[in-house]
Amino acid sequence: xxxxxxxxxxxxxxxxxxxxxxxxxxxxxxxxxxxxxxxxxxxxxxxxxxxxxxxxxxxxxxxxxxxxxxxxxxxxxxxxxxxxxxxxxxxxxxxxxxxxxxxxxxxxxxxxxxxxxxxxxxxxxxxxxxxxxxxxxxxxxxxxxxxxxxxxxxxxxxxxxxxxxxxxxxxxxxxxxxxxxxxxxxxxxxxxxxxxxxxxxxxxxxxxxxxxxxxxxxxxxxxxxxxxxxxxxxxxxxxxxxxxxxxxxxxxxxxxxxxxxxxxxxxxxxxxxxxxxxxxxxxxxxxxxxxxxxxxxxxxxxxxxxxxxxxxxxxxxxxxxxxxxxxxxxxxxxxxxxxxxxxxxxxxxxxxxxxxxxxxxxxxxxxxxxxxxxxxxxxxxxxxxxxxxxxxxxxxxxxxxxxxxxxxxxxxxxxxxxxxxxxxxxxxxxxxxxxxxxxxxxxxxxxxxxxxxxxxxxxxxxxxxxxxxxxxxxxxxxxxxxxxxxxxxxxx
Amino acid sequence: xxxxxxxxxxxxxxxxxxxxxxxxxxxxxxxxxxxxxxxxxxxxxxxxxxxxxxxxxxxxxxxxxxxxxxxxxxxxxxxxxxxxxxxxxxxxxxxxx
Numbered sequence: 169x170x171x172x173x174x175x176x177x178x179x180x181x182x183x184x185x186x187x188x189x190x191x192x193x194x195x196x197x198x199x200x201x202x203x204x205x206x207x208x209x210x211x212x213x214x215x216x217x218x219x220x221x222x223x224x225x226x227x228x229x230x231x232x233x234x235x236x237x238x239x240x241x242x243x244x245x246x247x248x249x250x251x252x253x254x255x256x257x258x259x260x261x262x263x264x265x266x267x268x269x270x271x272x273x274x275x276x277x278x279x280x281x282x283x284x285x286x287x288x289x290x291x292x293x294x295x296x297x298x299x300x301x302x303x304x305x306x307x308x309x310x311x312x313x314x315x316x317x318x319x320x321x322x323x324x325x326x327x328x329x330x331x332x333x334x335x336x337x338x339x340x341x342x343x344x345x346x347x348x349x350x351x352x353x354x355x356x357x358x359x360x361x362x363x364x365x366x367x368x369x370x371x372x373x374x375x376x377x378x379x380x381x382x383x384x385x386x387x388x389x390x391x392x393x394x395x396x397x398x399x400x401x402x403x404x405x406x407x408x409x410x411x412x413x414x415x416x417x418x419x420x421x422x423x424x425x426x427x428x429x430x431x432x433x434x435x436x437x438x439x440x441x442x443x444x445x446x447x448x449x450x451x452x453x454x455x456x457x458x459x460x461x462x463x464x465x466x467x468x469x470x471x472x473x474x475x476x477x478x479x480x481x482x483x484x485x486x487x488x489x490x491x492x493x494x495x496x497x498x499x500x501x502x503x504x505x506x507x508x509x510x511x512x513x514x515x516x517x518x519x520x521x522x523x524x525x526x527x528x529x530x531x532x533x534x535x536x537x538x539x540x541x542x543x544x545x546x547x548x549x550x551x552x553x554x555x556x557x558x559x560x561x562x563x564x565x566x567x568x569x570x571x572x573x574x575x576x577x578x579x580x581x582x583x584x585x586x587x588x589x590x591x592x593x594x595x596x597x598x599x600x601x602x603x604x605x606x607x608x609x610x611x612x613x614x615x616x617x618x619x620x621x622x623x624x625x626x627x628x629x630x631x632x633x634x635x636x637x638x639x640x641x642x643x644x645x646x647x648x649x650x651x652x653x654x655x656x657x658x659x660x
Numbered sequence: 661x662x663x664x665x666x667x668x669x670x671x672x673x674x675x676x677x678x679x680x681x682x683x684x685x686x687x688x689x690x691x692x693x694x695x696x697x698x699x700x701x702x703x704x705x706x707x708x709x710x711x712x713x714x715x716x717x718x719x720x721x722x723x724x725x726x727x728x729x730x731x732x733x734x735x736x737x738x739x740x741x742x743x744x745x746x747x748x749x750x751x752x753x754x755x756x757x
Contacts, residue, residue, distance in 0.1 A: 480693060
């Protein structure tokens with residue numbers, strides 16, 4: 169027997185609509201789960217239980233008047249701590265923002281909140297979203313609900329784990345090089361990274377602005393479609409947000425019939441470095457797509473091998489510029505002491521407030537942009553970005569959707585890769601190309617490996633064709649009927 | 661070959677104080693990362709134009725209309741130090757004394 173917190177958002181919407189449950193009851197179920205498991209999972213940095221209760225009561229009163237209900241009405245949502253929330257502490261997983269209380273809401277949260285979602289809390293993440301295991305959080309790692317000794321993935325590890333464990337029904341995260349899709353894969357939930365600009369970045373604490381994308385965590389593709397419908401759309405406060413019509417993503421899910429669909433299987437993504445259990449599970453899922461009527465063929469993205477190199481120049485370069493704002497002047501930490509001048513104060517504040525990975529990327533990015541090196545590093549990386557974009561354009565002339573594993577491995581033990589940054593960066597080798605090209609991609613659970621850990625399949629479609637990754641993902645999950653539940657909560 | 665970088669110089673550009681241990685670790689780690697990153701040069705030929713983003717965007721303008729902005733008190737709410745309606749910081753210029 170499932171608790172309310174284990175149900176999908178669309179199931180809860182039906183129950184809320186007929187008055188079978190109240191928003192207060194749905195929230196209470198999530199809060200109970202948080203109390204039961206979060207001392208072990210550590211998904212939340214700032215729980216907002218009291219605010220949430222008040223909000224749910226308001227919502228019940230509002231809905232009882234017969235007011236229109238949205239897909240998000242009464243749904244408990246967790247928000248990655250890189251989205252500003254008015255009056256609620258927002259740390260970005262960093263000591264430099266340990267006490268920062270923003271005076272405004274991020275648009276992504278404004279939209280969810282405006283549609284009736286209830287904030288359960290702010291979730292743990294790698295510092296400034298830089299990481300693939302959540303071990304770069306200044307507040308300690310998130311523990312994977314499938315095996316508490318293993319990483320949640322990252323950087324949106326808290327959001328992924330919260331949804332996997334039923335601490336929230338939905339969550340939002342940010343995906344700059346895979347930070348939604350990779351933790352979704354490792355935690356056995358659905359992670360959607362839409363087209364760059366599809367969802368406003370206003371209020372998303374900037375990491376690498378040309379790559380940062382707001383994404384969703386849900387336990388079904390149907391819920392991902394509903395969430396995207398709430399979040400997508402133009403925002404005058406983000407000049408890069410797209411002014412394109414927002415289709416009815418839920419209507420586009422279809423009936424699971426994939427006849428006529430052309431699927432490109434990215435052959436290079438099944439080779440060296442990919443765990444056999446991951447490759448086997450994803451290949452089995454591809455077979456199911458064929459059984460549902462899809463036609464598959466092999467495809468190569470010739471420059472994907474260079475995408476990681478380009479990413480680790482472009483993202484740190486943009487980060488080094490974006491993170492210049494943390495200077496101890498207007499908000500955030502200021503190092504104590506009798507500073508001779510403001511410059512000395514800034515040096516001390518930044519040295520004290522940033523963690524090792526953030527420092528690494530600031531130095532790397534500053535170097536790549538510095539006089540004498542710009543052309544050889546940043547300039548060349550931007551050319552590789554063009555080549556990656558062209559690879560996708562060529563592939564999408566032949567295929568409607570591309571498939572690969574989301575991550576080369578399942579969840580690895582906490583501490584295993586912290587000493588080797590390059591090994592950690594390789595976690596994102598299959599997710600980074602979609603960020604460079606801006607195309608939408610989704611990670612959908614497709615099975616468990618021999619150790620019982622979740623495996624995700626990544627589906628990628630052309631710019632603004634979220635409907636296709638949602639349709640194919642929905643067909644696959646309907647066919648597989650996995651109903652993944654981590655052992656931590658499965659016995660309930 | 662790992663790339664050798666002048667960490668002291670770069671940290672100065674980034675206004676980032678680092679301990680000797682941090683600098684030593686960064687020298688090694690960034691050398692390896694940059695060696696990998698330098699592979700971009702293998703395929704980025706002169707005839708390939710650079711891409712700054714996923715798709716080309718021209719400047720986006722809005723009408724030049726005055727809109728309400730954050731109240732001063734709100735903007736100063738998280739300031740580490742303030743003096744009335746201003747951010748207070750250590751000296752920023754020689755005082756001439």
